Amino acid sequence: MKNSMSFTIDDHRFMARAISLAKKGHYTTSPNPRVGCVIVNNGKIVGEGFHQKAGEPHAEVYALRAAAKQAEGATAYVTLEPCSHFGRTPPCAKGLIEAKVSKVIAAMVDPNPKVAGSGLNMLNEAGIETASGLLETDAKLLNLGFISLMERKRPYVRCKLAASIDGQTAMASGESQWITSSKARQDVQRLRAQSCAVISGASSVISDNAKMTVRQAELGSLNKQYSESEIRQPVRIIVDSQDRLTPDLALFEHPSSIIIVNTGIETRHQWPHFVKHIQVKAQNNKVDLASLLSVLAELGLNDVLIETGETLAGAFIEQNLVDELIIYQAPKLMGAENKGLVKMPAITQLSQAKSFKFKEVTMVGDDLKIVANLEESH
Amino acid sequence: MKNSMSFTIDDHRFMARAISLAKKGHYTTSPNPRVGCVIVNNGKIVGEGFHQKAGEPHAEVYALRAAAKQAEGATAYVTLEPCSHFGRTPPCAKGLIEAKVSKVIAAMVDPNPKVAGSGLNMLNEAGIETASGLLETDAKLLNLGFISLMERKRPYVRCKLAASIDGQTAMASGESQWITSSKARQDVQRLRAQSCAVISGASSVISDNAKMTVRQAELGSLNKQYSESEIRQPVRIIVDSQDRLTPDLALFEHPSSIIIVNTGIETRHQWPHFVKHIQVKAQNNKVDLASLLSVLAELGLNDVLIETGETLAGAFIEQNLVDELIIYQAPKLMGAENKGLVKMPAITQLSQAKSFKFKEVTMVGDDLKIVANLEESH
Numbered sequence: 001m002k003n004s005m006s007f008t009i010d011d012h013r014f015m016a017r018a019i020s021l022a023k024k025g026h027y028t029t030s031p032n033p034r035v036g037c038v039i040v041n042n043g044k045i046v047g048e049g050f051h052q053k054a055g056e057p058h059a060e061v062y063a064l065r066a067a068a069k070q071a072e073g074a075t076a077y078v079t080l081e082p083c084s085h086f087g088r089t090p091p092c093a094k095g096l097i098e099a100k101v102s103k104v105i106a107a108m109v110d111p112n113p114k115v116a117g118s119g120l121n122m123l124n125e126a127g128i129e130t131a132s133g134l135l136e137t138d139a140k141l142l143n144l145g146f147i148s149l150m151e152r153k154r155p156y157v158r159c160k161l162a163a164s165i166d167g168q169t170a171m172a173s174g175e176s177q178w179i180t181s182s183k184a185r186q187d188v189q190r191l192r193a194q195s196c197a198v199i200s201g202a203s204s205v206i207s208d209n210a211k212m213t214v215r216q217a218e219l220g221s222l223n224k225q226y227s228e229s230e231i232r233q234p235v236r237i238i239v240d241s242q243d244r245l246t247p248d249l250a251l252f253e254h255p256s257s258i259i260i261v262n263t264g265i266e267t268r269h270q271w272p273h274f275v276k277h278i279q280v281k282a283q284n285n286k287v288d289l290a291s292l293l294s295v296l297a298e299l300g301l302n303d304v305l306i307e308t309g310e311t312l313a314g315a316f317i318e319q320n321l322v323d324e325l326i327i328y329q330a331p332k333l334m335g336a337e338n339k340g341l342v343k344m345p346a347i348t349q350l351s352q353a354k355s356f357k358f359k360e361v362t363m364v365g366d367d368l369k370i371v372a373n374l375e376e377s378h
Numbered sequence: 379m380k381n382s383m384s385f386t387i388d389d390h391r392f393m394a395r396a397i398s399l400a401k402k403g404h405y406t407t408s409p410n411p412r413v414g415c416v417i418v419n420n421g422k423i424v425g426e427g428f429h430q431k432a433g434e435p436h437a438e439v440y441a442l443r444a445a446a447k448q449a450e451g452a453t454a455y456v457t458l459e460p461c462s463h464f465g466r467t468p469p470c471a472k473g474l475i476e477a478k479v480s481k482v483i484a485a486m487v488d489p490n491p492k493v494a495g496s497g498l499n500m501l502n503e504a505g506i507e508t509a510s511g512l513l514e515t516d517a518k519l520l521n522l523g524f525i526s527l528m529e530r531k532r533p534y535v536r537c538k539l540a541a542s543i544d545g546q547t548a549m550a551s552g553e554s555q556w557i558t559s560s561k562a563r564q565d566v567q568r569l570r571a572q573s574c575a576v577i578s579g580a581s582s583v584i585s586d587n588a589k590m591t592v593r594q595a596e597l598g599s600l601n602k603q604y605s606e607s608e609i610r611q612p613v614r615i616i617v618d619s620q621d622r623l624t625p626d627l628a629l630f631e632h633p634s635s636i637i638i639v640n641t642g643i644e645t646r647h648q649w650p651h652f653v654k655h656i657q658v659k660a661q662n663n664k665v666d667l668a669s670l671l672s673v674l675a676e677l678g679l680n681d682v683l684i685e686t687g688e689t690l691a692g693a694f695i696e697q698n699l700v701d702e703l704i705i706y707q708a709p710k711l712m713g714a715e716n717k718g719l720v721k722m723p724a725i726t727q728l729s730q731a732k733s734f735k736f737k738e739v740t741m742v743g744d745d746l747k748i749v750a751n752l753e754e755s756h
Binding site for chain 1: 541542543544545546556557692695696703705709710711712713718719720721722723724725728731732733734735736739741744745746748750
């Protein structure tokens with residue numbers, strides 16, 4: 001297998017196309033990875049495809065079907081190394097061999113260390129030229145959660161916060177829900193829609209009587225793309241060490257999966273069939289958050305969004321468990337007497353502050369959307 | 379005078395050049411406006427100039443000197459209507475008439491309502507074709523302070539804040555000076571260097587033992603452009619209702635102008651010659667900030683930068699006296715137990731929050747620089 005072949009401008013162009021195809025599965029493939037495939041014969045695209053949904057065919061299958069006989073002697077560009085194992089579908093490497101492509105270029109190898117390279121090896125052994133690493137950085141961004149699960153055995157964790165410019169989330173009166181604009185709230189709906197799971201705490205859910213679902217009407221431009229029934233609801237994970245949730249909350253109106261997490265307390269209530277309880281070990285009488293993330297990884301939830309109050313969000317951040325902060329900042333100043341953005345133990349030296357790196361800043365309606373990643377040093 | 383002539387692409391090009399010339403005076407012209415001038419004969423630039431410093435020739439003078447005889451029959455592009463009065467220098471309109479230019483295009487008329495149009499009128503009466511309004515929006519941005527002084531009889535007020543993403547400026551321990559990066563601090567030095575005056579409060583000055591000067595070594599890329607002696611120091615305005623400042627503070631080491639503002643208290647100290655005291659009327663036993671701004675306007679200070687603690691900054695903001703917020707945000711989370719960004723009376727409804735509009739966001743080193751303007755409705 002060649003890993004360092006020099007890629008041509010055309011190679012870049014076709015892989016960029018494969019990546020943009022993969023993005024079409026942004027809201028639907030979870031927990032599977034987003035993958036795109038382009039088959040090129042004689043400089044022309046003869047087949048394209050992307051993975052749409054768990055249980056449905058992989059990107060390569062669609063592309064090979066479209067290419068039909070023209071796949072013979074062609075080059076296949078795939079954003080992720082073709083699989084070599086039988087899962088819910090037959091291995092894609094086998095399909096490519098049978099279609100007699102002459103070359104396969106993968107943007108990245110399989111992030112699962114146990115199988116990395118085996119798909120390309122299978123192709124190589126069948127006499128097909130292979131290469132990987134083309135637009136790898138871009139390809140990785142498609143599947144941060146999938147890669148995190150494979151490489152770190154824990155989900156990729158995003159934490160959504162919304163505040164005024166001075167970091168206030170609510171007033172003493174509790175009025176808080178509309179600090180940011182409706183466009184920002186639509187964006188949050190899209191964040192939910194792309195996540196495997198959302199995490200919240202019982203007190204936030206109770207005080208906002210939050211549903212934590214993806215609401216089609218609030219998806220903005222996306223609501224034309226997906227019908228109500230096509231929208232995949234993220235699993236709702238609620239941390240409730242004290243059995244404070246009650247079945248009459250709005251949370252339980254929608255019958256999509258809910259996981260209530262505690263440290264072993266008996267629940268006093270009867271729960272609908274879509275509600276599951278799991279126990280996680282305790283730390284200082286609270287749910288141990290690192291253990292919770294391991295459990296979520298075992299459940300195959302690779303991409304989770306924390307949407308909760310300042311205490312639980314602060315605890316995740318304080319333990320360096322948040323990979324990415326997504327902060328919606330409204331162009332307002334509220335004054336310092338109000339509620340803060342996150343609650344963490346008081347620090348006495350600036351070096352104890354949690355350090356991030358700004359990754360992306362955009363305007364969403366009148367608000368700023370700031371994305372920042374945890375600094376590697378943690 | 380024609381105001382609505384349609385400008386050509388060349389007109390736009392030459393005025394854009396005049397605007398970029400005007401910007402060369404960004405750090406030096408204050409309290410005078412930044413002005414650029416381009417003289418074009420037969421489609422070619424035959425003379426250029428910009429105003430460099432109060433007391434030195436206006437932009438038109440430099441451009442006419444360079445053009446010499448080629449000014450005859452030429453078009454002059456000026457970012458601000460040429461003056462028609464004798465100030466420290468003879469009127470520029472007169473110079474343009476004597477040089478026999480055939481046309482003058484101004485980006486904007488004089489913002490002083492009492493003289494607006496008189497320069498163009500003088501030219502017109504001498505048979506010179508005139509027009510105005512070309513790239514006016516861009517030209518106005520050159521001189522927000524000058525325009526504010528003319529139109530509103532108060533300075534354009536910027537307020538600089540620096541905080542973590544969660545709006546914290548310091549820890550309980552008081553450690554605060556280095557929340558943002560050295561690049562951000564250099565940017566603040568450039569903000570100071572372009573301002574007529576900086577405003578602070580006695581308690582901030584005392585607790586930081588702040589000098590409030592522009593330090594050449596900290597100007598970043600600018601320090602190659604200007605020598606120590608060429609740097610114009612902003613007037614340092616310190617609000618000190620309680621006579622808390624003492625002459626031994628670092629503030630008084632540099633002999634550039636300092637104005638100490640109080641409501642009439644007698645000072646107990648002897649002060650150096652560059653320190654002046656002014657009295658402003660009181661409001662709730664404190665300096666009335668709107669009156670202070672009027673006094674600064676009378677002193678010709680058109681562009682002021684507030685760099686102070688959360689109480690005085692909060693008071694300016696609360697009274698809608700801040701036109702522009704400049705917030706340096708470090709990619710850090712500190713937790714909510716610390717000091718807030720601004721201190722304002724508690725609000726009970728979100729509609730009472732101060733509303734701004736984001737204008738510009740850039741990266742400065744590892745930090746975000748967010749510029750926001752007060753919403754017009756105030």
